[in-house]
Amino acid sequence: MRPLLALLLASLPTASVLAQQAAPQIRPEQVRAHVSFLADDALEGRDAGTRGYDVAARYVATQFDALGLKPGGDKGGWYQTIRFQAARIDPTKPAGVTIGGRRFAQGDDVLVTPDARFPTQALTAPAVFVGYGLDAPQYKADDYAGLDVRGKIVVMVRGTPAGIPSDVAATLSATKAEVAERKGAIGIVTLVTSDTLKAYPWARIVAQSGEPRTLMVEPDGKPRLRAPGVQARATVAQGAAAALFAGTRSSFMAIDAAYQKKAALPRFALPGEVTIAQSTAVSESRSPNVIGVLPGSDPALNTEYVLVTAHLDHNGIHADAPGADKVFNGAMDNAAGVAVMLEAARAFTASGKPPKRSVMFAAVTSEEDGLLGSDYLARHPVVPAGGTVVANVNLDMPVLLYMLDDVVAFGAEHSEVGQAVARAAAASGLTLSPDFMPNENVFVRSDHYSFVKQGVPSVMLATGVKNDGERIFREFLGKTYHSPADQIDLPFNWESAAKFAVVNYAIARDLADAPARPRWYTGSPFGDQFAPNQPKAPRPAK
DSSP: OHHHHHHHHHTSOSSOTGGGSOOOOOOHHHHHHHHHHHTSGGGGGGBTTSHHHHHHHHHHHHHHHHHTOEEOSGGGSSEEEEEEEEEEEOTTSOOEEEETTEEEEBTTTEEEOOOTTOSEEEEEEEEEEOTTOOEEGGGTEETTTTOOOTTSEEEEESSOOTTSOHHHHHHHHHTHHHHHHHTTOOEEEEEEOHHHHHHSOHHHHHHHTTSOEEEEEOTTSOBOOSOTTOOEEEEEEHHHHHHHHTTSSSOHHHHHHHHHTTOOOOOEEEEEEEEEEEEEEEEEEEEEEEEEEEOOSOTTTTTEEEEEEEEOOBOOBOTTSSSSOOBOOOIIIIIHHHHHHHHHHHHHHHTSOOOSSEEEEEEESOSTTTSHHHHHHHHSOOOOTTOEEEEEEEEOOOOOSSOOOEEEEETGGGBTHHHHHHHHHHHTTOEEEOOSOGGGOGGGSSTHHHHHTTTOOEEEEEEOSTTTHHHHHHHHHHHTTTSTTOSTTSOOOHHHHHHHHHHHHHHHHHHHHSSSOOOEETTOHHHHHHOTTSOEEOOOOO
Protein backbone atom coordinates (compact mmCIF):
# COMPACT_ATOMS: atom_id res chain seq x y z
CA MET A 1 0.00 0.00 0.00
CA ARG A 2 1.81 3.10 -1.20
CA PRO A 3 0.51 5.51 1.47
CA LEU A 4 1.91 3.30 4.26
CA LEU A 5 5.21 2.92 2.44
CA ALA A 6 5.43 6.68 1.87
CA LEU A 7 4.65 7.32 5.53
CA LEU A 8 7.36 4.98 6.72
CA LEU A 9 9.94 6.22 4.24
CA ALA A 10 9.28 9.83 5.16
CA SER A 11 10.52 9.14 8.66
CA LEU A 12 13.79 7.48 7.60
CA PRO A 13 17.28 8.93 7.21
CA THR A 14 18.07 9.93 3.64
CA ALA A 15 21.13 7.66 3.55
CA SER A 16 20.21 4.28 4.98
CA VAL A 17 22.52 1.44 5.82
CA LEU A 18 20.71 -0.63 3.22
CA ALA A 19 21.51 1.78 0.43
CA GLN A 20 25.19 1.21 1.05
CA GLN A 21 24.91 -2.54 0.41
CA ALA A 22 25.17 -4.13 -3.01
CA ALA A 23 22.01 -6.00 -4.00
CA PRO A 24 22.51 -9.71 -3.31
CA GLN A 25 22.47 -12.15 -6.19
CA ILE A 26 19.98 -14.89 -5.30
CA ARG A 27 19.27 -17.29 -8.14
CA PRO A 28 15.78 -18.75 -8.56
CA GLU A 29 17.18 -22.22 -9.19
CA GLN A 30 18.90 -22.22 -5.79
CA VAL A 31 15.57 -21.70 -4.06
CA ARG A 32 13.99 -24.36 -6.26
CA ALA A 33 16.69 -26.90 -5.37
CA HIS A 34 16.03 -26.53 -1.62
CA VAL A 35 12.25 -26.80 -2.04
CA SER A 36 12.61 -29.81 -4.35
CA PHE A 37 14.60 -31.70 -1.73
CA LEU A 38 12.61 -30.69 1.34
CA ALA A 39 9.23 -31.37 -0.29
CA ASP A 40 10.20 -34.72 -1.80
CA ASP A 41 8.13 -37.78 -0.92
CA ALA A 42 11.29 -39.34 0.54
CA LEU A 43 11.01 -36.92 3.50
CA GLU A 44 7.49 -38.19 4.23
CA GLY A 45 6.00 -34.80 5.03
CA ARG A 46 8.61 -33.75 7.62
CA ASP A 47 6.36 -34.35 10.62
CA ALA A 48 8.17 -33.33 13.82
CA GLY A 49 9.60 -36.35 15.61
CA THR A 50 9.79 -38.55 12.51
CA ARG A 51 12.61 -39.82 10.31
CA GLY A 52 11.54 -37.47 7.51
CA TYR A 53 11.90 -34.42 9.73
CA ASP A 54 15.29 -35.63 10.95
CA VAL A 55 16.51 -35.94 7.35
CA ALA A 56 15.30 -32.39 6.67
CA ALA A 57 17.06 -31.16 9.82
CA ARG A 58 20.29 -32.81 8.71
CA TYR A 59 19.94 -31.17 5.29
CA VAL A 60 19.59 -27.72 6.85
CA ALA A 61 22.53 -28.33 9.18
CA THR A 62 24.77 -29.32 6.26
CA GLN A 63 23.68 -26.21 4.35
CA PHE A 64 24.53 -24.03 7.35
CA ASP A 65 27.89 -25.77 7.59
CA ALA A 66 28.63 -25.26 3.88
CA LEU A 67 27.80 -21.55 4.21
CA GLY A 68 30.32 -21.16 7.01
CA LEU A 69 27.85 -20.50 9.81
CA LYS A 70 28.74 -21.51 13.36
CA PRO A 71 26.69 -24.15 15.20
CA GLY A 72 24.22 -22.46 17.54
CA GLY A 73 22.52 -25.41 19.25
CA ASP A 74 23.09 -27.43 22.37
CA LYS A 75 26.61 -28.46 23.39
CA GLY A 76 28.26 -26.79 20.41
CA GLY A 77 26.13 -28.63 17.83
CA TRP A 78 23.54 -27.58 15.27
CA TYR A 79 20.51 -28.85 17.19
CA GLN A 80 18.42 -27.60 20.08
CA THR A 81 16.53 -30.79 20.90
CA ILE A 82 13.05 -30.64 22.45
CA ARG A 83 10.93 -33.35 24.06
CA PHE A 84 7.26 -33.58 23.07
CA GLN A 85 4.16 -35.32 24.34
CA ALA A 86 1.42 -36.05 21.81
CA ALA A 87 -2.18 -36.98 22.57
CA ARG A 88 -4.67 -38.47 20.08
CA ILE A 89 -8.32 -39.39 20.44
CA ASP A 90 -8.41 -43.18 20.79
CA PRO A 91 -10.59 -44.29 17.84
CA THR A 92 -11.41 -47.60 19.51
CA LYS A 93 -13.29 -45.88 22.34
CA PRO A 94 -16.28 -43.53 22.30
CA ALA A 95 -15.74 -39.80 22.04
CA GLY A 96 -18.18 -37.01 21.46
CA VAL A 97 -20.41 -34.33 22.95
CA THR A 98 -23.81 -34.80 24.59
CA ILE A 99 -26.14 -31.79 24.47
CA GLY A 100 -29.49 -31.89 26.24
CA GLY A 101 -29.43 -35.67 26.28
CA ARG A 102 -28.61 -35.94 22.56
CA ARG A 103 -25.23 -37.48 21.82
CA PHE A 104 -23.09 -36.39 18.87
CA ALA A 105 -20.27 -38.80 18.09
CA GLN A 106 -16.78 -37.63 17.17
CA GLY A 107 -16.90 -36.30 13.61
CA ASP A 108 -20.72 -35.98 13.64
CA ASP A 109 -20.91 -32.19 13.93
CA VAL A 110 -18.47 -32.32 16.87
CA LEU A 111 -14.75 -32.75 17.37
CA VAL A 112 -13.30 -33.28 20.84
CA THR A 113 -9.74 -32.13 21.51
CA PRO A 114 -7.52 -34.85 23.07
CA ASP A 115 -5.91 -34.14 26.43
CA ALA A 116 -2.98 -36.25 27.61
CA ARG A 117 -3.82 -35.58 31.26
CA PHE A 118 -7.03 -37.58 31.04
CA PRO A 119 -6.71 -41.07 29.50
CA THR A 120 -10.49 -41.39 29.84
CA GLN A 121 -12.74 -38.45 30.64
CA ALA A 122 -16.36 -37.36 30.63
CA LEU A 123 -16.68 -33.75 31.80
CA THR A 124 -20.26 -32.67 32.48
CA ALA A 125 -21.18 -29.09 33.40
CA PRO A 126 -23.69 -26.33 32.72
CA ALA A 127 -22.90 -24.23 29.66
CA VAL A 128 -22.86 -20.47 29.12
CA PHE A 129 -22.69 -18.66 25.78
CA VAL A 130 -20.07 -15.91 26.12
CA GLY A 131 -20.23 -14.47 22.58
CA TYR A 132 -16.70 -13.89 21.34
CA GLY A 133 -15.22 -14.94 24.69
CA LEU A 134 -13.20 -11.75 25.17
CA ASP A 135 -12.18 -9.75 28.20
CA ALA A 136 -10.87 -6.56 26.60
CA PRO A 137 -12.77 -3.56 27.97
CA GLN A 138 -10.27 -1.24 26.28
CA TYR A 139 -11.89 -2.35 23.02
CA LYS A 140 -15.42 -2.37 24.50
CA ALA A 141 -15.38 -6.18 24.51
CA ASP A 142 -16.27 -7.54 27.96
CA ASP A 143 -18.09 -10.78 27.19
CA TYR A 144 -17.97 -12.15 30.73
CA ALA A 145 -19.56 -9.11 32.37
CA GLY A 146 -22.49 -10.17 34.54
CA LEU A 147 -21.96 -13.89 33.88
CA ASP A 148 -20.90 -16.56 36.36
CA VAL A 149 -18.92 -19.22 34.48
CA ARG A 150 -17.15 -20.80 37.46
CA GLY A 151 -17.12 -24.56 37.07
CA LYS A 152 -18.94 -24.30 33.74
CA ILE A 153 -18.32 -24.87 30.04
CA VAL A 154 -18.15 -21.65 28.02
CA VAL A 155 -19.43 -21.63 24.43
CA MET A 156 -17.98 -19.06 22.06
CA VAL A 157 -17.41 -18.12 18.43
CA ARG A 158 -14.04 -17.61 16.78
CA GLY A 159 -12.57 -14.17 16.19
CA THR A 160 -13.58 -10.74 17.43
CA PRO A 161 -16.21 -8.11 16.67
CA ALA A 162 -15.66 -5.22 14.29
CA GLY A 163 -13.53 -2.28 15.30
CA ILE A 164 -10.48 -4.12 16.67
CA PRO A 165 -7.25 -3.94 14.60
CA SER A 166 -6.56 -7.28 12.93
CA ASP A 167 -3.30 -8.07 14.71
CA VAL A 168 -4.69 -7.06 18.10
CA ALA A 169 -7.75 -9.16 17.31
CA ALA A 170 -5.45 -12.08 16.54
CA THR A 171 -3.77 -11.79 19.94
CA LEU A 172 -7.11 -11.60 21.72
CA SER A 173 -8.26 -14.70 19.83
CA ALA A 174 -5.13 -16.61 20.81
CA THR A 175 -5.61 -15.95 24.53
CA LYS A 176 -9.29 -16.92 24.87
CA ALA A 177 -8.48 -20.12 26.76
CA GLU A 178 -6.43 -18.21 29.34
CA VAL A 179 -9.28 -15.72 29.77
CA ALA A 180 -11.79 -18.55 30.23
CA GLU A 181 -9.53 -20.18 32.84
CA ARG A 182 -9.13 -16.89 34.69
CA LYS A 183 -12.90 -16.53 34.83
CA GLY A 184 -13.22 -20.02 36.31
CA ALA A 185 -14.43 -22.01 33.30
CA ILE A 186 -13.45 -25.68 33.10
CA GLY A 187 -14.33 -26.37 29.46
CA ILE A 188 -14.59 -24.60 26.11
CA VAL A 189 -16.84 -25.28 23.14
CA THR A 190 -16.05 -23.32 19.96
CA LEU A 191 -18.77 -22.84 17.36
CA VAL A 192 -17.96 -23.34 13.68
CA THR A 193 -19.75 -20.58 11.77
CA SER A 194 -20.93 -20.59 8.16
CA ASP A 195 -18.04 -18.47 6.89
CA THR A 196 -15.54 -21.01 8.21
CA LEU A 197 -17.42 -23.86 6.53
CA LYS A 198 -17.30 -22.03 3.21
CA ALA A 199 -13.52 -21.84 3.38
CA TYR A 200 -12.98 -25.18 5.13
CA PRO A 201 -15.81 -27.70 4.62
CA TRP A 202 -16.61 -29.82 7.65
CA ALA A 203 -15.40 -33.00 5.92
CA ARG A 204 -11.99 -31.40 5.49
CA ILE A 205 -11.91 -30.22 9.10
CA VAL A 206 -12.73 -33.75 10.25
CA ALA A 207 -10.09 -35.25 7.95
CA GLN A 208 -7.46 -33.03 9.56
CA SER A 209 -8.66 -33.67 13.12
CA GLY A 210 -6.52 -36.80 13.44
CA GLU A 211 -3.54 -34.57 14.13
CA PRO A 212 -2.39 -35.07 17.73
CA ARG A 213 -2.47 -32.34 20.32
CA THR A 214 1.20 -31.89 21.04
CA LEU A 215 2.79 -30.27 24.08
CA MET A 216 6.43 -29.50 24.67
CA VAL A 217 8.10 -30.94 27.74
CA GLU A 218 10.19 -28.46 29.71
CA PRO A 219 13.71 -29.28 30.95
CA ASP A 220 12.18 -30.08 34.36
CA GLY A 221 10.16 -32.87 32.73
CA LYS A 222 6.76 -31.16 33.00
CA PRO A 223 4.54 -30.53 29.93
CA ARG A 224 3.88 -26.86 29.22
CA LEU A 225 0.18 -25.97 29.46
CA ARG A 226 -1.16 -22.51 28.65
CA ALA A 227 -4.51 -22.93 30.43
CA PRO A 228 -4.36 -26.00 32.69
CA GLY A 229 -7.66 -25.12 34.34
CA VAL A 230 -9.50 -25.82 31.08
CA GLN A 231 -10.05 -29.57 31.30
CA ALA A 232 -11.98 -30.26 28.09
CA ARG A 233 -12.44 -28.64 24.69
CA ALA A 234 -14.62 -29.32 21.69
CA THR A 235 -15.56 -27.78 18.36
CA VAL A 236 -19.16 -28.00 17.19
CA ALA A 237 -20.93 -27.25 13.91
CA GLN A 238 -24.39 -27.17 12.36
CA GLY A 239 -26.76 -29.64 14.07
CA ALA A 240 -24.81 -29.78 17.32
CA ALA A 241 -24.55 -26.00 17.41
CA ALA A 242 -28.31 -25.73 16.84
CA ALA A 243 -28.91 -28.16 19.71
CA LEU A 244 -26.93 -25.96 22.08
CA PHE A 245 -29.31 -23.04 21.49
CA ALA A 246 -32.56 -25.01 21.33
CA GLY A 247 -35.18 -23.43 23.58
CA THR A 248 -33.16 -20.25 24.17
CA ARG A 249 -33.95 -16.69 23.23
CA SER A 250 -31.56 -16.79 20.26
CA SER A 251 -31.04 -19.59 17.72
CA PHE A 252 -27.66 -20.56 16.37
CA MET A 253 -28.79 -19.22 12.96
CA ALA A 254 -29.38 -15.81 14.52
CA ILE A 255 -26.01 -15.94 16.27
CA ASP A 256 -24.34 -16.91 13.00
CA ALA A 257 -26.04 -14.06 11.12
CA ALA A 258 -24.89 -11.51 13.68
CA TYR A 259 -21.39 -12.98 13.60
CA GLN A 260 -21.17 -12.54 9.83
CA LYS A 261 -21.67 -8.81 10.41
CA LYS A 262 -19.09 -8.82 13.23
CA ALA A 263 -21.82 -7.35 15.39
CA ALA A 264 -22.17 -7.56 19.15
CA LEU A 265 -23.50 -10.92 20.29
CA PRO A 266 -25.91 -11.75 23.12
CA ARG A 267 -24.58 -13.65 26.13
CA PHE A 268 -26.61 -15.95 28.33
CA ALA A 269 -26.75 -19.29 30.16
CA LEU A 270 -27.71 -22.26 28.02
CA PRO A 271 -30.28 -24.84 29.17
CA GLY A 272 -29.31 -28.21 30.58
CA GLU A 273 -25.80 -29.58 30.72
CA VAL A 274 -23.10 -30.45 28.21
CA THR A 275 -20.86 -33.50 28.42
CA ILE A 276 -17.52 -33.65 26.60
CA ALA A 277 -16.20 -37.23 26.53
CA GLN A 278 -12.97 -38.67 25.16
CA SER A 279 -10.29 -41.31 25.59
CA THR A 280 -6.73 -40.38 24.75
CA ALA A 281 -3.65 -42.30 23.60
CA VAL A 282 -0.33 -40.64 24.48
CA SER A 283 3.13 -40.91 22.89
CA GLU A 284 6.44 -39.08 23.32
CA SER A 285 9.08 -37.95 20.84
CA ARG A 286 12.02 -35.62 20.36
CA SER A 287 12.68 -33.14 17.57
CA PRO A 288 15.29 -30.39 17.12
CA ASN A 289 15.42 -26.77 16.13
CA VAL A 290 18.37 -26.37 13.73
CA ILE A 291 20.42 -23.26 14.50
CA GLY A 292 23.32 -21.57 12.73
CA VAL A 293 25.00 -18.28 13.64
CA LEU A 294 26.87 -15.68 11.63
CA PRO A 295 28.93 -13.80 14.27
CA GLY A 296 28.78 -10.04 14.22
CA SER A 297 31.86 -7.97 13.45
CA ASP A 298 31.26 -5.05 15.82
CA PRO A 299 32.49 -5.80 19.37
CA ALA A 300 29.99 -3.32 20.75
CA LEU A 301 27.02 -4.94 18.95
CA ASN A 302 27.82 -8.60 18.35
CA THR A 303 26.14 -9.80 21.54
CA GLU A 304 22.88 -8.55 20.02
CA TYR A 305 21.26 -11.07 17.67
CA VAL A 306 18.94 -10.62 14.73
CA LEU A 307 17.02 -13.88 14.45
CA VAL A 308 15.74 -15.23 11.12
CA THR A 309 13.28 -18.11 11.52
CA ALA A 310 11.38 -20.54 9.30
CA HIS A 311 9.54 -23.66 10.42
CA LEU A 312 10.89 -26.88 8.98
CA ASP A 313 8.08 -29.26 9.92
CA HIS A 314 4.88 -30.13 8.08
CA ASN A 315 2.08 -32.66 8.55
CA GLY A 316 3.64 -35.98 7.61
CA ILE A 317 1.72 -38.92 6.15
CA HIS A 318 -2.02 -39.47 6.65
CA ALA A 319 -3.24 -42.91 5.68
CA ASP A 320 -6.86 -41.69 5.86
CA ALA A 321 -6.35 -38.75 3.47
CA PRO A 322 -8.75 -38.91 0.50
CA GLY A 323 -7.20 -39.97 -2.79
CA ALA A 324 -4.10 -41.94 -3.60
CA ASP A 325 -1.57 -39.39 -2.34
CA LYS A 326 -1.12 -39.63 1.43
CA VAL A 327 2.01 -37.48 1.83
CA PHE A 328 1.58 -33.89 3.02
CA ASN A 329 4.78 -32.57 1.43
CA GLY A 330 4.44 -28.94 2.54
CA ALA A 331 6.22 -27.43 -0.45
CA MET A 332 4.83 -23.95 0.14
CA ASP A 333 4.26 -24.57 3.86
CA ASN A 334 7.07 -24.33 4.66
CA ALA A 335 9.81 -25.77 2.45
CA ALA A 336 9.59 -22.46 0.57
CA GLY A 337 10.19 -20.44 3.73
CA VAL A 338 13.17 -22.57 4.74
CA ALA A 339 14.61 -22.25 1.22
CA VAL A 340 14.29 -18.46 1.41
CA MET A 341 16.02 -18.47 4.81
CA LEU A 342 18.91 -20.55 3.45
CA GLU A 343 19.36 -18.20 0.52
CA ALA A 344 19.20 -15.16 2.79
CA ALA A 345 22.00 -16.76 4.82
CA ARG A 346 23.92 -17.33 1.59
CA ALA A 347 23.50 -13.65 0.70
CA PHE A 348 25.04 -12.64 4.02
CA THR A 349 28.10 -14.86 3.62
CA ALA A 350 28.52 -14.15 -0.11
CA SER A 351 28.53 -10.40 0.50
CA GLY A 352 32.01 -10.60 1.95
CA LYS A 353 30.94 -8.11 4.62
CA PRO A 354 29.97 -9.61 7.98
CA PRO A 355 27.05 -7.94 9.75
CA LYS A 356 27.73 -5.73 12.74
CA ARG A 357 25.27 -7.63 14.92
CA SER A 358 25.25 -11.40 15.00
CA VAL A 359 22.61 -13.03 12.83
CA MET A 360 21.05 -16.31 13.96
CA PHE A 361 19.21 -18.57 11.50
CA ALA A 362 16.81 -21.11 13.00
CA ALA A 363 14.80 -23.81 11.22
CA VAL A 364 12.29 -24.51 13.97
CA THR A 365 10.28 -27.63 14.67
CA SER A 366 6.66 -28.29 15.60
CA GLU A 367 5.13 -25.09 14.26
CA GLU A 368 2.20 -27.11 12.96
CA ASP A 369 1.56 -28.33 16.51
CA GLY A 370 1.15 -24.82 17.91
CA LEU A 371 4.40 -22.86 17.43
CA LEU A 372 6.08 -25.16 19.92
CA GLY A 373 9.65 -25.14 18.59
CA SER A 374 9.78 -21.36 18.37
CA ASP A 375 8.14 -20.97 21.77
CA TYR A 376 10.83 -23.18 23.27
CA LEU A 377 13.60 -21.24 21.53
CA ALA A 378 12.09 -17.90 22.57
CA ARG A 379 11.98 -18.94 26.22
CA HIS A 380 15.28 -20.87 26.14
CA PRO A 381 17.44 -18.69 23.87
CA VAL A 382 20.74 -20.18 22.76
CA VAL A 383 22.78 -16.99 23.04
CA PRO A 384 25.87 -16.55 25.21
CA ALA A 385 25.57 -15.01 28.65
CA GLY A 386 24.90 -11.32 28.18
CA GLY A 387 23.56 -11.82 24.67
CA THR A 388 20.04 -10.93 23.59
CA VAL A 389 17.74 -11.33 20.59
CA VAL A 390 16.79 -7.83 19.41
CA ALA A 391 14.60 -8.60 16.37
CA ASN A 392 12.97 -11.51 14.55
CA VAL A 393 12.32 -11.86 10.82
CA ASN A 394 10.05 -14.85 10.24
CA LEU A 395 9.46 -16.73 6.97
CA ASP A 396 6.31 -18.83 6.69
CA MET A 397 4.43 -20.02 3.62
CA PRO A 398 5.12 -17.39 0.99
CA VAL A 399 2.61 -18.28 -1.73
CA LEU A 400 5.02 -18.19 -4.67
CA LEU A 401 2.51 -18.72 -7.47
CA TYR A 402 2.50 -15.29 -9.13
CA MET A 403 4.81 -12.40 -9.93
CA LEU A 404 5.79 -10.63 -6.73
CA ASP A 405 5.33 -6.86 -6.82
CA ASP A 406 4.11 -6.25 -3.27
CA VAL A 407 4.26 -7.79 0.18
CA VAL A 408 2.18 -7.77 3.35
CA ALA A 409 4.25 -7.09 6.47
CA PHE A 410 2.62 -8.45 9.61
CA GLY A 411 3.80 -6.50 12.66
CA ALA A 412 5.60 -3.72 10.77
CA GLU A 413 3.41 -0.98 12.19
CA HIS A 414 4.28 -1.82 15.80
CA SER A 415 8.02 -1.21 15.94
CA GLU A 416 11.01 0.29 14.20
CA VAL A 417 11.40 -3.03 12.40
CA GLY A 418 8.77 -1.54 10.11
CA GLN A 419 11.26 1.09 8.98
CA ALA A 420 13.69 -1.63 7.95
CA VAL A 421 10.84 -3.31 6.05
CA ALA A 422 10.03 -0.06 4.24
CA ARG A 423 13.65 0.49 3.22
CA ALA A 424 14.04 -3.10 2.05
CA ALA A 425 10.79 -3.04 0.09
CA ALA A 426 11.68 0.22 -1.64
CA ALA A 427 15.17 -1.04 -2.51
CA SER A 428 13.63 -4.22 -3.94
CA GLY A 429 11.04 -2.36 -6.01
CA LEU A 430 8.16 -3.70 -3.91
CA THR A 431 5.22 -1.89 -2.36
CA LEU A 432 3.53 -2.67 0.95
CA SER A 433 -0.09 -3.83 1.03
CA PRO A 434 -2.40 -4.16 4.04
CA ASP A 435 -3.52 -7.46 5.52
CA PHE A 436 -6.14 -8.74 3.06
CA MET A 437 -7.34 -11.63 5.22
CA PRO A 438 -7.63 -10.30 8.79
CA ASN A 439 -10.04 -13.09 9.78
CA GLU A 440 -7.21 -15.61 9.38
CA ASN A 441 -5.44 -14.18 12.47
CA VAL A 442 -2.06 -14.59 10.79
CA PHE A 443 -0.23 -12.49 13.36
CA VAL A 444 -0.60 -15.12 16.08
CA ARG A 445 -0.41 -18.20 13.84
CA SER A 446 3.27 -18.22 12.99
CA ASP A 447 6.56 -18.38 14.81
CA HIS A 448 7.28 -14.67 15.07
CA TYR A 449 4.52 -14.43 17.68
CA SER A 450 6.55 -16.61 20.06
CA PHE A 451 9.21 -13.90 20.10
CA VAL A 452 6.70 -11.06 20.28
CA LYS A 453 5.48 -12.62 23.53
CA GLN A 454 9.03 -12.38 24.85
CA GLY A 455 9.18 -8.67 23.99
CA VAL A 456 11.13 -9.00 20.72
CA PRO A 457 10.06 -6.67 17.87
CA SER A 458 9.19 -9.01 15.00
CA VAL A 459 7.88 -9.09 11.46
CA MET A 460 6.67 -11.65 8.95
CA LEU A 461 6.23 -10.94 5.26
CA ALA A 462 3.61 -12.58 3.07
CA THR A 463 3.34 -12.35 -0.68
CA GLY A 464 0.94 -9.59 -1.69
CA VAL A 465 -2.23 -8.86 -3.64
CA LYS A 466 -0.99 -7.56 -6.97
CA ASN A 467 -1.03 -9.64 -10.15
CA ASP A 468 -4.20 -11.38 -8.97
CA GLY A 469 -2.33 -12.35 -5.83
CA GLU A 470 -5.24 -12.09 -3.43
CA ARG A 471 -7.38 -14.50 -5.46
CA ILE A 472 -4.49 -16.94 -5.92
CA PHE A 473 -3.57 -16.78 -2.23
CA ARG A 474 -7.16 -17.39 -1.11
CA GLU A 475 -7.55 -20.23 -3.59
CA PHE A 476 -4.38 -21.81 -2.24
CA LEU A 477 -5.78 -21.61 1.30
CA GLY A 478 -9.09 -23.11 0.26
CA LYS A 479 -7.86 -25.95 -1.96
CA THR A 480 -4.19 -26.70 -1.33
CA TYR A 481 -3.18 -25.57 2.16
CA HIS A 482 -2.58 -28.53 4.51
CA SER A 483 -3.34 -31.08 1.83
CA PRO A 484 -1.24 -33.49 -0.29
CA ALA A 485 -1.61 -31.00 -3.16
CA ASP A 486 0.97 -28.68 -1.55
CA GLN A 487 3.87 -30.21 -3.43
CA ILE A 488 6.59 -29.37 -5.90
CA ASP A 489 4.42 -29.72 -9.01
CA LEU A 490 2.57 -26.51 -8.13
CA PRO A 491 3.23 -23.74 -10.69
CA PHE A 492 5.92 -22.02 -8.59
CA ASN A 493 7.17 -18.65 -9.79
CA TRP A 494 10.83 -19.10 -8.90
CA GLU A 495 11.71 -15.54 -9.91
CA SER A 496 9.28 -14.34 -7.24
CA ALA A 497 10.92 -16.73 -4.79
CA ALA A 498 14.29 -15.10 -5.41
CA LYS A 499 12.77 -11.60 -5.02
CA PHE A 500 11.18 -12.68 -1.75
CA ALA A 501 14.54 -13.94 -0.51
CA VAL A 502 16.21 -10.66 -1.47
CA VAL A 503 13.74 -8.46 0.41
CA ASN A 504 13.92 -10.61 3.55
CA TYR A 505 17.71 -10.61 3.41
CA ALA A 506 17.60 -6.83 3.09
CA ILE A 507 15.41 -6.50 6.18
CA ALA A 508 17.73 -8.69 8.26
CA ARG A 509 20.83 -6.88 6.95
CA ASP A 510 19.35 -3.49 7.78
CA LEU A 511 18.52 -4.59 11.32
CA ALA A 512 21.94 -6.17 11.79
CA ASP A 513 23.84 -3.08 10.67
CA ALA A 514 21.64 -0.34 12.16
CA PRO A 515 23.29 1.90 14.78
CA ALA A 516 20.62 1.05 17.37
CA ARG A 517 18.43 -1.95 18.07
CA PRO A 518 14.78 -1.55 17.01
CA ARG A 519 12.28 -0.31 19.57
CA TRP A 520 8.56 -0.85 19.95
CA TYR A 521 6.50 2.21 19.11
CA THR A 522 4.81 4.12 21.91
CA GLY A 523 1.25 2.89 22.18
CA SER A 524 1.79 -0.44 20.46
CA PRO A 525 -0.44 -2.92 22.32
CA PHE A 526 2.24 -5.59 21.90
CA GLY A 527 5.06 -3.44 23.16
CA ASP A 528 2.91 -2.30 26.06
CA GLN A 529 1.85 -5.85 26.97
CA PHE A 530 5.02 -7.84 26.35
CA ALA A 531 7.81 -5.26 26.77
CA PRO A 532 6.46 -2.70 29.24
CA ASN A 533 9.90 -1.78 30.59
CA GLN A 534 11.70 -1.44 27.27
CA PRO A 535 12.32 2.07 25.90
CA LYS A 536 9.80 3.03 23.23
CA ALA A 537 10.13 5.01 20.01
CA PRO A 538 7.70 7.72 18.89
CA ARG A 539 5.56 6.71 15.94
CA PRO A 540 6.51 8.30 12.61
CA ALA A 541 4.66 11.55 12.02
CA LYS A 542 1.76 11.37 9.57
